[in-house]
Amino acid sequence: MMRLVASCSVLVVLFVAFPLEAQRNVPPPPAKAFATAPEIPIQAELDFLKLPADLYMGEGIGVARNSKEHVFVYTRSGESSRLFEFDPAGNFIREIGKGLYGFSMAHAVRVDSEDNIWAVDEGTDMVIKFNPQGRVTMLLGRRPESHGLDGTPPRGTPPPPAQPYRFGRPTDIAWDAEGNIFISDGYTNSRVVKYDKNGRFVRSVGSRGSEPSQLSTPHSIQTDRNGNVYVGDRGNRRIQVFSNDLTLRAIYDTVGAPWALCISPGPHQYLYSSNSNPDNNNSKFSEVTGEIYKMELDGTVLGRFGRAGKQLGEFTTVHAIDCRDEDELLVAEITGWRVQRIKLSPQARQTTSH
Amino acid sequence: MTCSLRVLLTATLFAATSPSFAQLNIPEIPYDSAPDLLKMPDDIYLGEAVGVATNSSGHIYVYTRTGSVNVTTGTNRAFVRNAARLFEFDASGNFVREIGQGLYGFVFAHTVRVDPMDNVWVVDEGSNMVIKFDPNARVLMTMGRKPEAIRIPNEEPESGGPPTDAPVGEGVPGDNFNRPTDVAWDAAGNIFVSDGYGNSRVAKFDKNGKFIKSWGSKGTAPGQFNTLHTIATDAAGNVYVGDRGNRRIQVFDNDGNFKTQFLNAGAPWAICITPGPRQFLYSSNSNGTANMDDGEIYKMELDGTIVGKFGRAGKLLKEFGSTHEIDCRNENVLYVGEITNWRVQKITLHPEQARASQ
Numbered sequence: 001m002m003r004l005v006a007s008c009s010v011l012v013v014l015f016v017a018f019p020l021e022a023q024r025n026v027p028p029p030p031a032k033a034f035a036t037a038p039e040i041p042i043q044a045e046l047d048f049l050k051l052p053a054d055l056y057m058g059e060g061i062g063v064a065r066n067s068k069e070h071v072f073v074y075t076r077s078g079e080s081s082r083l084f085e086f087d088p089a090g091n092f093i094r095e096i097g098k099g100l101y102g103f104s105m106a107h108a109v110r111v112d113s114e115d116n117i118w119a120v121d122e123g124t125d126m127v128i129k130f131n132p133q134g135r136v137t138m139l140l141g142r143r144p145e146s147h148g149l150d151g152t153p154p155r156g157t158p159p160p161p162a163q164p165y166r167f168g169r170p171t172d173i174a175w176d177a178e179g180n181i182f183i184s185d186g187y188t189n190s191r192v193v194k195y196d197k198n199g200r201f202v203r204s205v206g207s208r209g210s211e212p213s214q215l216s217t218p219h220s221i222q223t224d225r226n227g228n229v230y231v232g233d234r235g236n237r238r239i240q241v242f243s244n245d246l247t248l249r250a251i252y253d254t255v256g257a258p259w260a261l262c263i264s265p266g267p268h269q270y271l272y273s274s275n276s277n278p279d280n281n282n283s284k285f286s287e288v289t290g291e292i293y294k295m296e297l298d299g300t301v302l303g304r305f306g307r308a309g310k311q312l313g314e315f316t317t318v319h320a321i322d323c324r325d326e327d328e329l330l331v332a333e334i335t336g337w338r339v340q341r342i343k344l345s346p347q348a349r350q351t352t353s354h
Numbered sequence: 355m356t357c358s359l360r361v362l363l364t365a366t367l368f369a370a371t372s373p374s375f376a377q378l379n380i381p382e383i384p385y386d387s388a389p390d391l392l393k394m395p396d397d398i399y400l401g402e403a404v405g406v407a408t409n410s411s412g413h414i415y416v417y418t419r420t421g422s423v424n425v426t427t428g429t430n431r432a433f434v435r436n437a438a439r440l441f442e443f444d445a446s447g448n449f450v451r452e453i454g455q456g457l458y459g460f461v462f463a464h465t466v467r468v469d470p471m472d473n474v475w476v477v478d479e480g481s482n483m484v485i486k487f488d489p490n491a492r493v494l495m496t497m498g499r500k501p502e503a504i505r506i507p508n509e510e511p512e513s514g515g516p517p518t519d520a521p522v523g524e525g526v527p528g529d530n531f532n533r534p535t536d537v538a539w540d541a542a543g544n545i546f547v548s549d550g551y552g553n554s555r556v557a558k559f560d561k562n563g564k565f566i567k568s569w570g571s572k573g574t575a576p577g578q579f580n581t582l583h584t585i586a587t588d589a590a591g592n593v594y595v596g597d598r599g600n601r602r603i604q605v606f607d608n609d610g611n612f613k614t615q616f617l618n619a620g621a622p623w624a625i626c627i628t629p630g631p632r633q634f635l636y637s638s639n640s641n642g643t644a645n646m647d648d649g650e651i652y653k654m655e656l657d658g659t660i661v662g663k664f665g666r667a668g669k670l671l672k673e674f675g676s677t678h679e680i681d682c683r684n685e686n687v688l689y690v691g692e693i694t695n696w697r698v699q700k701i702t703l704h705p706e707q708a709r710a711s712q
Contacts, residue, residue, distance in 0.1 A: 101401030101420045142643050163644045199669040
């Protein structure tokens with residue numbers, strides 16, 4: 001009977017106990033666009049978020065702003081994952097969802113056009129919608145009853161088939177103008193799922209692999225104003241662009257592994273993509289990764305900024321980008337346990353080379 | 355030609371007299387759902403709302419799967435606690451209190467029911483316990499015992515249960531539950547426990563918790579069960595068991611003798627029998643937690659005749675996300691606890707509107 005009771009702490013312990021695969025010790029090549037992309041000057045502000053004395057950030061996994069520029073941070077922390085809200089100046093306002101059944105292993109937080117806050121949790125396989133007051137108003141997926149207690153299957157065990165209303169370690173969420181919901185799902189499943197605004201399954205695309213429309217850890221997802229869907233296909237080191245009905249339209253493979261995507265909302269939309277340094281603490285990897293690219297929606301690279309490192313303006317495995325203001329990004333980092341506010345210089349808008 | 359016509363006629367006649375044909379004409383019962391029924395304190399959230407029940411003054415009890423399970427270790431064993439919480443609200447949905455915070459038996463919620471004396475009974479399928487609270491929220495009686503430790507990876511324990519030649523699921527005499535699901539009482543206070551996922555039996559105890567008998571084993575024959583998930587009694591002491599895996603409601607007399615079964619209302623995830631002189635049976639054909647199929651709730655006479663139905667699976671108000679328990683103290687004001695939507699809906703039925711429109 002005890003298979004029912006879930007323990008994410010057990011799951012985490014098992015996960016950490018496995019060594020990284022040997023081939024992951026080979027650093028990736030630099031992103032194709034690295035050498036030619038102009039460097040965009042930036043200013044970073046480190047102590048942007050002011051935490052109460054007894055509250056600490058853990059891994060900076062998700063960050064997003066609402067229309068009032070309040071900042072939401074979803075972090076892997078202490079006994080569970082936690083969701084914090086800050087005002088525009090970075091002052092702490094409140095914690096949302098303390099002790100929530102759906103919080104276990106944070107992966108993303110995004111804010112929709114009506115200021116609803118959506119958390120994606122890869123530990124409970126759930127996507128949780130909070131209204132602006134911080135109360136739960138919709139749920140997608142379901143926390144498994146038996147998480148971890150049946151033991152971890154041997155490496156190489158194929159995942160079970162994906163189901164319409166269950167996720168396999170989902171990673172991110174986006175919406176189109178009609179409120180349709182797009183989920184990148186995820187580490188175990190390898191697909192993008194579309195639901196209508198009421199949470200009814202519409203369709204999905206993708207299976208594990210490297211062919212067009214296949215995915216290898218879809219890690220981040222965004223939409224543009226026309227409803228096209230941009231998927232950070234991290235394991236394949238490419239961004240795949242799908243139409244609203246999930247038909248493949250384009251592939252961008254010049255900006256490395258897209259850990260985090262963000263499309264700005266302004267009249268001229270830009271696409272930011274982070275070729276984050278892997279969170280394996282291997283300095284050989286960090287030498288060739290860590291920068292963020294600014295692109296046109298058609299994939300044209302406008303410039304890049306940042307590099308791997310622990311200093312101000314350097315990045316410690318970027319996991320999420322908020323670009324509600326296209327020239328003032330919020331960047332959440334895994335291994336540095338922090339959120340930086342990054343101001344891009346005005347020259348960033350220009351496409352001329354330096 | 356003649357032959358096929360005869361077949362057609364026969365088929366038509368058969369359909370006209372079979373129960374499945376009658377189901378096509380089940381009236382829809384108009385209904386409303388009150389939005390934002392339960393007012394939660396800022397720092398408290400419902401999880402899966404698996405249990406809901408009201409007492410005689412309209413207070414609402416919700417037993418929910420929430421928080422994070424804590425697994426702690428000691429002497430090479432792992433211990434589990436604290437992933438279920440019991441909340442009390444007044445009739446308007448205002449939060450009154452939490453009951454049993456940190457209770458040893460709260461592990462994985464399954465149901466809550468309130469008896470005629472306003473005692474609150476909780477069934478926990480993680481701790482294998484049925485816990486009776488008095489109206490002041492103190493523990494009056496416990497049934498079953500929480501296992502001391504769990505195994506990781508989870509494995510079935512070595513036997514220690516019934517002899518191997520015994521039918522699967524009949525359990526051992528007593529309150530050694532294996533993932534029990536629900537509780538009901540008759541007018542004399544006898545206790546009936548549906549037990550459950552691990553066992554496949556109904557266990558009867560007297561009002562003091564003394565074991566009387568149990569019946570059932572795993573299977574599909576009358577008197578056998580496949581996940582008996584919900585249980586209720588009528589005024590005459592008959593026992594109605596939601597045999598979910600077999601998609602039927604089985605009816606037994608007070609001593610466990612099989613009387614009849616209802617096959618016309620889908621898989622009974624949650625049943626409830628109204629009090630009062632004329633009793634009705636509600637049964638939810640809930641959607642599974644991984645789909646959005648079915649989800650309607652049936653209103654039935656105690657003989658199994660379907661009076662009407664309402665609802666469907668979904669995430670909006672008036673839709674249901676895997677209904678797990680129904681409270682029907684008032685025949686036309688139901689409280690519905692949902693697994694996947696993490697909420698309780700207060701459903702007001704308007705059967706008079708249905709009659710007017712016919």
